[in-house]
Amino acid sequence: MSEINSQVQRVSGTGLPLRGDDIDTDRIIPARFLRCVTFDGLGEYAFVDDRTQLNGEHPFDQAQYQGAKLLVVNRNFGCGSSREHAPQAIARWGIGAIVGESFAEIFFSNCVAIGIPCVTASHEDVLALQGAIEANPSASVSLDLVNLTAAIGDLTITVTMKEGPRQAFLSGMWDSCGQLVSQGEAVQATAGRLPYLAWA
């Protein structure tokens, strides 16, 4: 089992602006697609009900955004259910990083766990980035976790990320499972200090 996953320092590719606040994980992947025992194949169902209602006009369906790598969203993205199926669907559709005004916490940590960095920027900067992508969908957007910037053409915005997850991406240790398992003795020591484990 490898302790080091791939380092994530920069993500580049074309962008996909998805406007709207409070987009919840039920919209990202409706509950009926949780009836499965694997995440395989979820990519094609990302935002399926929103896409059906927009009849081809949803950004995930529009021709100019096919193959996009960077998703740009607004406020409180990924709120609601803890389903990891939501970031899995987005990642399997092809997204490698998300820039937004803010993210719901469980969604954010699920993204970290599967190697998808989510960075935040101000309302004005996110709108500017979305506008720049809409104006030139074929332009490459580059997200730089070392210098904490996102850039497209002449536009460069400042982004932020909590230091712990950022370091996890930079060092390639975002998949924490191996590190956690390797602390077996310390885990036993902590367990030994908790009185309730002896009551059960």
Place this chain on the structure above:
Amino acid sequence: MSQGTLFDKVWDLHTVATLPSGQTQLFVGLHLIHEVTSPQAFAMLRERGLKVPFPQRTVATVDHIVPTQLQQRQRPFIDSLAEDMIVALEQSCQEFGIRFYNIGSGKQGIVHVIAPEQGLTQPGMTIACGDSHTSTHGAFGAISFGIGTSQVRDVLASQTLAMTKPKVRRVEVNGDLRPGVYAKDVVLHIIRKLGVKGGVGYAYEYAGTTFEAMSMEERMTVCNMSIEGGARCGYVNPDPITFDYLQGREFAPKGADWDAAVAWWTSVRSDADAEYDDVVVFDAADIEPTVTWGITPGQGIGVTETIPTVDELDEGDRSIAKEAYDYMQLAPGQAIAGTKVDVCFIGSCTNGRISDLREAAKVAQGRQVVEGITAFVVPGSESVKQAAEAEGLHEIFKAAGFEWREAGCSMCLAMNPDKLQGNQISASSSNRNFKGRQGSASGRTLLMSPAMVAAAAVTGTVTDVRELL
């Protein structure tokens, strides 16, 4: 930075190590799993050849996909995908030695209903589950939060999680609730005031005389919806009401352990001089029976109010409000009372406990569900169902025209056969009014207390339950 709060104490006690990233490795005292978010985690364990070092600290049940009609609960399920999911859980629990409360065991039910009723949930614990409503268990003074499937894998493989410590906000509500105002109204009011992302980055400590006076089931309702306000975790300090609830339950400490437990539980309470990152204060007298009109749980109003116009809202709330008017087909300025409903759902991890059913039954008793409305009651667990039947609540509901179902998550998220059709409107005691949440891509949900749902069922419209009490 907070100091001396229950959150700080329990966090410190469960800290195993600081990881190279700077995150905390946190021990998980109780891990709850269900059929939807765990199968992939077990698959990852097998792929990596990992074992489960603390199998006795994980407990499983099946809740999300289970049918609530008795005849459909026969195995194998008619729905082969649902059958695959329950089989996967059964096999994984057997393979890794995990306790599993299956259908018909008498202990099956919504994971956040059964863990408290079995006495598994206790003060001072850290509790994780692949379900965002894990915040429910905070009612006991536990730190409890929802996780994703990769984190379920981490807990199974190590009994720990990589976490960043949040800030702590004290959410204080003082005073007596007025008649017809319930715990659900309190939490809908808090979310309305603080917003659906107001709690991001915070754990909420619910304090003040209103919460001190609440039963454990009422506290669970409040903590359950912390996540709807953006807070991954919410809790109430443990007190004699907590201890009385726990005493005698199957997994509660017994004999000399009980006394030691009460002393330890008391020691983890927030200190009188604890420091918080933020404090907000509400007055219980300001809270009315509350109903949501939109597509986020923060879009709630008192039942006597009108749907806010764009001008009445903060600038940041306007774009989602416009989306809500359109989706809900409700006009700004319109009264919410009198809105016609099609389906009435009483149940869920928010409001599917015995006290919820009692309050709804008081309203249903001697009245009739309006013709054309589908109204049904889904107990939160097999044990809640049994207790309700022992009191005769099922007869009250059935006589009034409600369907009386078996335990599960049901129409809260509609992963089982219980779904809205087309653009039906439901009055629902559940926790989320998101677009498409209740199983139809155009279905509409109005969140409210169980008593308010019963009032809607017997009048056909959103009705101030105080008129029927």
